[in-house]
Amino acid sequence: MAKGPTVYDVAKRAGVSIATVSFAFRRPEKVKASTREMVLSVARELGYVPSASARGLAHGRTGALGLFAFEYLLESTYPPVGAAGARTPSESIPIDADSDEDFRLFPLYVDEVQRGVELECWRRGYALMVGGRGHANIEAVLADIAGRVDGLAVFPHTIPDDVLQRIAWRIPVVEMSETSRDDELNHVTVDNVGGMRVLTDHLIKVHGMRTFAFVGDTAGSDQLARFQGFKVALGAAGLPVPSAAIAHPGGVIRQAAVIVRDAQAQGAMPDAMVCATDQEALALMDALAGAGIDVPRDVAVTGFDGIAAGRIVRPALTTVRQPMEQMGRAVVDILIDQLDRPGQPLTSRQLPVRVVLRETCGCRPK
Amino acid sequence: MAKGPTVYDVAKRAGVSIATVSFAFRRPEKVKASTREMVLSVARELGYVPSASARGLAHGRTGALGLFAFEYLLESTYPPVGAAGARTPSESIPIDADSDEDFRLFPLYVDEVQRGVELECWRRGYALMVGGRGHANIEAVLADIAGRVDGLAVFPHTIPDDVLQRIAWRIPVVEMSETSRDDELNHVTVDNVGGMRVLTDHLIKVHGMRTFAFVGDTAGSDQLARFQGFKVALGAAGLPVPSAAIAHPGGVIRQAAVIVRDAQAQGAMPDAMVCATDQEALALMDALAGAGIDVPRDVAVTGFDGIAAGRIVRPALTTVRQPMEQMGRAVVDILIDQLDRPGQPLTSRQLPVRVVLRETCGCRPK
DNA sequence: GTGAAAGCGCTAACAA
DNA sequence: TTGTTAGCGCTTTCAC
Numbered sequence: 001m002a003k004g005p006t007v008y009d010v011a012k013r014a015g016v017s018i019a020t021v022s023f024a025f026r027r028p029e030k031v032k033a034s035t036r037e038m039v040l041s042v043a044r045e046l047g048y049v050p051s052a053s054a055r056g057l058a059h060g061r062t063g064a065l066g067l068f069a070f071e072y073l074l075e076s077t078y079p080p081v082g083a084a085g086a087r088t089p090s091e092s093i094p095i096d097a098d099s100d101e102d103f104r105l106f107p108l109y110v111d112e113v114q115r116g117v118e119l120e121c122w123r124r125g126y127a128l129m130v131g132g133r134g135h136a137n138i139e140a141v142l143a144d145i146a147g148r149v150d151g152l153a154v155f156p157h158t159i160p161d162d163v164l165q166r167i168a169w170r171i172p173v174v175e176m177s178e179t180s181r182d183d184e185l186n187h188v189t190v191d192n193v194g195g196m197r198v199l200t201d202h203l204i205k206v207h208g209m210r211t212f213a214f215v216g217d218t219a220g221s222d223q224l225a226r227f228q229g230f231k232v233a234l235g236a237a238g239l240p241v242p243s244a245a246i247a248h249p250g251g252v253i254r255q256a257a258v259i260v261r262d263a264q265a266q267g268a269m270p271d272a273m274v275c276a277t278d279q280e281a282l283a284l285m286d287a288l289a290g291a292g293i294d295v296p297r298d299v300a301v302t303g304f305d306g307i308a309a310g311r312i313v314r315p316a317l318t319t320v321r322q323p324m325e326q327m328g329r330a331v332v333d334i335l336i337d338q339l340d341r342p343g344q345p346l347t348s349r350q351l352p353v354r355v356v357l358r359e360t361c362g363c364r365p366k
Numbered sequence: 367m368a369k370g371p372t373v374y375d376v377a378k379r380a381g382v383s384i385a386t387v388s389f390a391f392r393r394p395e396k397v398k399a400s401t402r403e404m405v406l407s408v409a410r411e412l413g414y415v416p417s418a419s420a421r422g423l424a425h426g427r428t429g430a431l432g433l434f435a436f437e438y439l440l441e442s443t444y445p446p447v448g449a450a451g452a453r454t455p456s457e458s459i460p461i462d463a464d465s466d467e468d469f470r471l472f473p474l475y476v477d478e479v480q481r482g483v484e485l486e487c488w489r490r491g492y493a494l495m496v497g498g499r500g501h502a503n504i505e506a507v508l509a510d511i512a513g514r515v516d517g518l519a520v521f522p523h524t525i526p527d528d529v530l531q532r533i534a535w536r537i538p539v540v541e542m543s544e545t546s547r548d549d550e551l552n553h554v555t556v557d558n559v560g561g562m563r564v565l566t567d568h569l570i571k572v573h574g575m576r577t578f579a580f581v582g583d584t585a586g587s588d589q590l591a592r593f594q595g596f597k598v599a600l601g602a603a604g605l606p607v608p609s610a611a612i613a614h615p616g617g618v619i620r621q622a623a624v625i626v627r628d629a630q631a632q633g634a635m636p637d638a639m640v641c642a643t644d645q646e647a648l649a650l651m652d653a654l655a656g657a658g659i660d661v662p663r664d665v666a667v668t669g670f671d672g673i674a675a676g677r678i679v680r681p682a683l684t685t686v687r688q689p690m691e692q693m694g695r696a697v698v699d700i701l702i703d704q705l706d707r708p709g710q711p712l713t714s715r716q717l718p719v720r721v722v723l724r725e726t727c728g729c730r731p732k
Numbered sequence: 733g734t735g736a737a738a739g740c741g742c743t744a745a746c747a748a
Numbered sequence: 749t750t751g752t753t754a755g756c757g758c759t760t761t762c763a764c
Binding site: 003004044047049050051052053054055056057060062063064093094095096097098100102103106107111112115118119122127128129130131132141143144145146147148166167169170191194195198202306308311312316321352353354355356357358 | 415
């Protein structure tokens, strides 16, 4: 931060005290109009920009909220920027065949939630500090963010529980997509069970499917709830209920090909492969296509989340869409509430979802 | 910011001075290993989180960069959150016909650039403060952000020039998508002229089109450069060059229907309507569809930017894709460079684009 | 290797 | 209405 003019400079130049300068900005009504105008114009003339650090320190509040996001799975396929990125415009401009790869990794679930957080923060007059686990030491980065804000929102599995608890002891914290573990955190989740139940019901009732596999990691509580909803629907219909989800260590996305090969080898291709997330469904579809298996003719595939990529791929992915922007807004709402009324009890809010029928379940578009 | 333990608390509890506590965190090598471990464990036990405000004030740097973004055009179509948003899961879950509306407004150009800024910030160990013009007083919000960060990135037309200059006098500032106006700002742009020239060439050479209209607002320097590239291509091909872009006060998006009606009324529907941006192209396509005009059979339409929505709509939009993530990364690269080596000369970097052929130009997919 | 002390720029009593 | 002043929590010489 280059040394810029401070309250002292403005005060001296305007011939007033620093308190008057401060008031001119924060408590305009407490300063005579003429004085205020004068101070403000001097400030403008000098290019005075109040230091948020100093204000935060003195006032005890930063006026900012924090969001600690996932690490993005992969980096761009563009070449690294820098000297190489500063290519001249004279080089030939490629005319590409179309590709959806750019939208496979963005926006994901977290990105849409983040957008909601941003919009609500700005609407409520807060600045937003975003952090991710780009660096080695997650805890250090988290502490860094936590030290900068009045309230914090985090995604699940991003941070060890005890670290989070410690932070929650100082500032309000909202954890998303994870049900309360009897902790000191606020929570915002969606109706995973219901969404998956209705989706599975659709496959059974409308498409008459009888055999199902559930594909995906079920470590997170969101995913586990979806598996539950899936099982409830099957049970209610009197169909056989798989005892376990199909998943492979190392992540389903990388193991999709293995899953498909296994299913083929065992002659056990079900009517539908219900996935815990859109990303897993997309990876599965790639593997299926690679194995020459047609979706939805040979097997139906469904996802959960409602990310943009599911709308872009062909066949388009049938899924359950989370109200991601609303989740982000709810998070901010809770945080500010706790800030405004200290001592509020912890909040847990569950938002509704909606089933979006597209092509991979066998429904024809239009 | 709830009162949490401070260096003083940790120091007292650990039986050392505050300097030692500070060193234990920032200059580990200056403290005896055993002392350091002890201090760190006390800190952890107490739930000590260093105050970024205090650090920023003392150290003169915040360790954060800022991004000041556009105002998003529209808000979500979901009902407002809050009491109403906290609906119970028991309510019926809608099974929707598919809709692309959610992806019409997100992610846009700025959102993808922001993602690049985020990724690069985190990779380089900086926190990111994002601000938008959600509130009435833009300048106040901007000053607020500026006071919190070591460097700032802004989108064009977001802020009055003189305000920006004043901030640039204190901290490095990068303006995107706007060529240098002999200012004190750094700039990151893309090859708008070249991209539009190649795209227009494609329409002429491959599709044999002869009559063209350029649709869109050309107030921004990005858009103006695109119009220029368009004209260059037509001129080089010996085709008539429109002297002005078709645009209506109030924004092309809202006026797309008027534009279409005018063109029809005058029997002047060209072979192709080349748009300055994807958003304008999308709005135009809606209007065209509403008027019963088929794209690309009756008229071709092209965009510029490469937003996700262009990939989602049918027919899919032919466009020029900007390397948005790279722009974001370049911005951060420049900022940190200036921070690390004060007195660096101002930088202007131009990035290459690529033409993406989809359906609206008449190219058949696959 | 550790401690004492002087700020960093601002806010908010309290005085005048 | 305006000025004086005591911190806010941390970093960083400079002594010890």
